[in-house]
Structures are given as C-alpha cells and as structure tokens.
Amino acid sequence: MRPAESAPAIEPSVMKLTGRALVGAAIGTAAAWVFVPAETAQAVIAVALPIAAAIASWYGGREVGAVAAVSGAIWFGYAHTEPHFHWEIYERADVILTLAVLVVGVLASELAHARKSLRSRRGDTVER
Secondary structure, three states: OOOOOOOOOOOOHHHOOOOOOOHHHHHHHHHHHOOOOOOHHHHHHHHHHHHHHHHHHHHHHHHHHHHHHHHHHHHHHHHHHOOOOOOOOOOOHHHHHHHHHHHHHHHHHHHHHHHHHHHHHHHHOOOO
C-alpha cells in the first residue's frame, strides 16, 4: 500500500507575507472607500491615503504599508477621479494626482517603518 500523497506544504513565511498583503489591501481599500459617501474633496483624500498607509506600516510592517499605499492609489483612481467608478481617468491632472498618492503613500509607509525600527533598535521607550 502506498502512503497517501499530500499537497506540498506552504512555507510559513509565504503564508505570513500573504496575510500581511491581504491586511494591507483591506486597509488601503477601506481608507479610499470611506470617503465615497461624503463626496470629500480630492485633496483631502490625497492626504488621507498616505497617512493611512503610514499608520498601517507603523503597526503592521513595511509590506502592509506598501500594499495599503498601492491599494489606496488604485481605488483613488477608480472612485475619486472623473469619470467616477470607471477604470479610466480622463484628466491628466487626475493621473498625476493618482501617481502622487501612490508615490507619497509608499514613501510615507517606508518612513514610518524606518522610524519604528530605529526606535526599537535604539531602545527608545519614552513617548514624546
């Protein structure tokens, strides 16, 4: 009798990274969609999404923040640019703003992660 063949085991690090990516995508999506019913100005949303990515990076790590920034920028382009709720952007200024949200979000998440890791390496336990 042959032993039962089992599916190959998934590495724990891959599972952890996948879970972190899903959390980041959920955070970025929620941050972008929370402003839809309020019809908030694009400038406010363009500032709020990188802040959400930075907070996600601070608490969840580099991967969570980066995926939150990318997800937030994608949904920003979909829901907050003309035409709304279509996968195309008509205005050049909206394309530039969407790319700026992406770049600033990734940079903000990276800076937040670097700041937190520096504090932990330095042993800084005093809140300022």
